[in-house]
Every structure is written in structure tokens, then in C-alpha cells.
Amino acid sequence: MDPRPIGVFDSGLGGLTCVKRLMDVMPGEDIIYLGDTGRVPYGGKSRETILKYARQDIAFLRSFDIKAVVAACGTVSTNGLEEIAGDYPIPVFGVADAAAQAAARATRNGKIGLIGTTASIRSRAYDEKILRARPGAEIFKKACPLFVPLVEEGRIGRDDEVLRLVAEGYLRELRDTGIDTLILGCTHYPLIAGTVGEVMGPGVTLIDTGAETAERLRRELAKTGALAARARGGYTYYVTDSAEDFGRSAALFLGTHMEGDVHRVTLEERV
């Protein structure tokens, strides 16, 4: 057993949907979360900039004695995270691996869809992971840059006409390909799974990257006897912009009242 905390980061607060899943499957773990709210979003930025920021985020989390890092950010997970993961003496997990494997298992007809930020869709990370798990699979991708700002404006209800219209626009061509599995490749998207699911129809299985990743991390920690032994973990949150109003925004993504402290930090830029 290993009582050290798990470090989790995201460009902003979307990664909290993954934290929620981690809390669900491993209630005894301490979690330290970093949201880079001073530079959010990453999804429209270049691979080079995304990786630079990811390095700085991981360096901050490693200033605590953590046992693993989760990049709870679809954009980071698909833009070179694996290249830098080997630079650290602790495991670094992205959200794409477990999600790709879950999609490969879930599909019946071998047609898998992926939605995400512009940077996630530009990368070929998911293609490679899915094809490894299921050779011959067909992958159909669509960047959905408006989904994040829509979620952040709280337009997540199934009755939101703008969300519905945007989703119809983005998803029409994916639906027409006949995919039976769709990866929600951004940690914001579980909040609009209702509308996405309705637009795609009941024959399409949605894959929640945060949920798959939390389960995978639990298995990995259990395998090496590295789960914490306590009944209930503690949570600490760090952000790079104002910590004011964090609780209200966090509740949206956590789906529950936030417990734990939140602090503002400045990241070391020369990492």
C-alpha cells in the first residue's frame, strides 16, 4: 500500500470530471489537482506549446510527493504525453489509452468515432492506440471546438437549443458513417453526453475517457499494491488564475459540492 497522493492536471476545470470518477472508484486516495486556468484552453494551441505547458504542470505536481500523474486532459493526452512520460520516475497516465481500449472492446462493427478539441483531432494518437487494440478498425474524427465554451457557459441541458444545433452540425457526418461507438475525447464532454447521445441515437455507445482512465488506474495501483489503505482521501486543488468562484465552477464538473482547499499558484516557466 502507498499512501502518497495521486496528482491530476488539466488545462482548466474539465479534468474534474475525471477526478470525480477517481473519487468514485478509489474513495481512499488523496488527490492533488492542478487546473492551468491562467492559460486555459489548450485545445486550440500547437503541439509544442501544449507539451511545454504539460511539462510545467507535471513539474508542479511533482513538487508534492505523488505516486502517479493523470493528465485529465484529452488535448495533452493526444499531443505527445507519451514522449515525455518516460522522463519521470513515476507513472504518467493520459486519458486516451484506456478510452481507446474501451472503444476497441465496445465496437461491434469496427467503426469508432472520436470527438475532441482541434488539437486532439489533429493528432493521430487515438488512431494508433485503437488500431493496436483492434487492427482494421475504421476511425472517424470530428473537432468540436464550440463544445468547451458551451459547457463553460452552462449550456449543458438537453433542452438547450444552441447546444442541440451545434451538436447536430458537428455530429451529422459522424452519424452518417455508421459508427457504433463514440469516444468523448475531452473531459468536458461527459456533461453534454445527454445531448450527444440523443443526436447519435441509441445504437451508439459513448466512451467516457475519465471513467475508463479512473478504472484503469485503480487496476494498475491494485496490481502493484499501491492503493492507499485509508477509508476516505483528502482533496487539494490548485489553479493558475484566481481561486475565487472556483467552488461554483468545480461543482459543475464534479457534479457535487467541492470539498477541500483551493490555492492559486504560479508555475515555474523555465521547465
Next chain:
Amino acid sequence: MDPRPIGVFDSGLGGLTCVKRLMDVMPGEDIIYLGDTGRVPYGGKSRETILKYARQDIAFLRSFDIKAVVAACGTVSTNGLEEIAGDYPIPVFGVADAAAQAAARATRNGKIGLIGTTASIRSRAYDEKILRARPGAEIFKKACPLFVPLVEEGRIGRDDEVLRLVAEGYLRELRDTGIDTLILGCTHYPLIAGTVGEVMGPGVTLIDTGAETAERLRRELAKTGALAARARGGYTYYVTDSAEDFGRSAALFLGTHMEGDVHRVTLEERV
């Protein structure tokens, strides 16, 4: 006459709508533009973070021998720019001053509307400037956070159904107040002036902050004999994220093919 360039910055590329106006009214000026695309957008961030970034942006521009700075960013212009402007030996202009004065002149019934980013609307900068120019004016404000991502997705046509629906939602309450003048308080918004104007109706005068600021700067430079004497100026662009594809995005905001070089830079963070 003063041949030194004018420095212009914005969180991203929206400020290029102001650069376009500067080119129109002062074709002989050299312009150096900085878009902080590595940290864009500023509009949802805290005042403290916005000011920190603005200081770093100005410090970069001042590494060239410029004669004036224009903060072509509604968010920076309304979040403490005046507090820091005095720290520099050259004039620092925001886009809010000239726009507030233009609105005060344009209104007949004394009811002025303002739309902008969350940070711009949260600030009281426009209220103070407008009331100074027109005591007793009534000011009605509405944050429109989805307008920037909509413009950046190229959804700017009058026939774009999503833009229309979002604009109707944001602007309904402003229209109902009976304002006769509306400040487009973000440098992205001139691109959607068509739809905004249609939603507000023909009785409402739209104020373009970049256009007002360009004209004001021209007058100021002319007054002190600081205009450049050349017939045609040169343009150089700097961005903090990848310079790739800059030309295509820039053309959207400049409304014309981009001329001049573009370079990627890293800002000094310890300013």
C-alpha cells in the same frame, strides 16, 4: 515627425481588426503586432492575471523602439490598463476611451449598451468613462462569452443559425432597454456586426472600438507632430504560439491578405 513604429497587442488575433483600422487611417505607419496566442483568451480570466499578461505584452513591444502602444483588446482596456499606463515613458492607449467618448456623442436618448467578454463586463471601466463624457447616461451591459469562439470558428455570416440564436439570446434584454447606441466592446465583434446590427434593429448605432481608437491615435500623433512621413508602412507580427496558419487566421480579422513577417516569441514571464 516620428518614424518609430506603433506597437499593438491583443490576447490573440482579434486585435487585428484594430490594426486594420490603423492601417486605413495611417497608411504610413510601421506597426508591430503581438498576439499572445499561447495564452488566449484573456476574457474569462481574473483582473490580476490580465494585468500581469498585459505588462509582459507591453514589455515585449517595448523591446523595439516604439512610439506608442495600443492595447487592441477590450479585456485589457477595461481591466486596469490605466493603472499601469503611467509606468511607461510612451503613451499607452486602450480601446475603451475613444469608444466611450464616441458612444457618448452618438447617443440621443442617453441609453448606451455595452457587450464584451466576461472580464470586460465585470469591470466598471466603461461606466466611468461614459459618465465622465455624458453625465446621467444610463449604461446597460451584457457579457457575451460565446461570441469569441463563434467568430474563431468562422461562424460570422448573417445566415449562421447558431450565431443568430446566440445573439438573440444575449441581446434581447439589451434591446428591451431602449438603448440607441451599442459599444462592440471586444475587437472580435466587428466581424459579427452584421448579425448584431440586425438583431438590435436599425435604430441602434454600433460603435467599433478599434475604428474609434485608430482615429483617436491619429489625432494624437498629428497633434504632437509624431506621425511618420513615409507613404506606406511595414508590418511585423509576433505570436506566442505557433506561427503556422497565422496568415489564414489573420486574413479573417484583417479582412485582407496579410503582408509582413510573422515570428514566434517567448515572453519574459518575470515582468
